[in-house]
Amino acid sequence: MAIWGADVSQLKALGSKLQAGSQEIDNQKSMLTKVLAGTQWMGPDADKFRNEWNGEHVAALTRVSQALQQASQQATRNASDQESASSR
Template sequence: MPIWGADTAQLKALGSKLQAGSSEIEKQKSLLTRALDSTDWMGPDADKFRQEWNGSHVSDLARVARALEEAGKQANKNASQQEQASQG
């Protein structure tokens, strides 16, 4: 009979990396937004780009960051559950 489970240390490390990735995306999103806001760029192309950035791009990055954060939490939860099951 095969044994099901995970190496909990590796699973926790994965959870931490996923959450760190989430933080990095949020950090880069903020840095890029500030860079765009401080860029001297006028005209219809600039207006369109800023509208797209502040609309869909920022929203998409935030959605990815949330997904990574949740995946990291789930990996950590799974590791804890695995540890509990192994002790029982």
């Protein structure tokens, strides 16, 4: 007979680490956007880079942050479910 389950404390720790990773990406994205905005850089290369940063790069970082947030929530839910199942 196989036993299914998880270590609740490890799942909670995973959820916390995933949440922290999401926050770190958001913080870095914000900081880099501010630094870029304050950088004296003119010309077509600067315009191209800023457009790419504010378009595709910020969007990609936002998607990664959201995915980590969702994974964090799932790990936390799974830990809660495991605690409920174990207490029965």
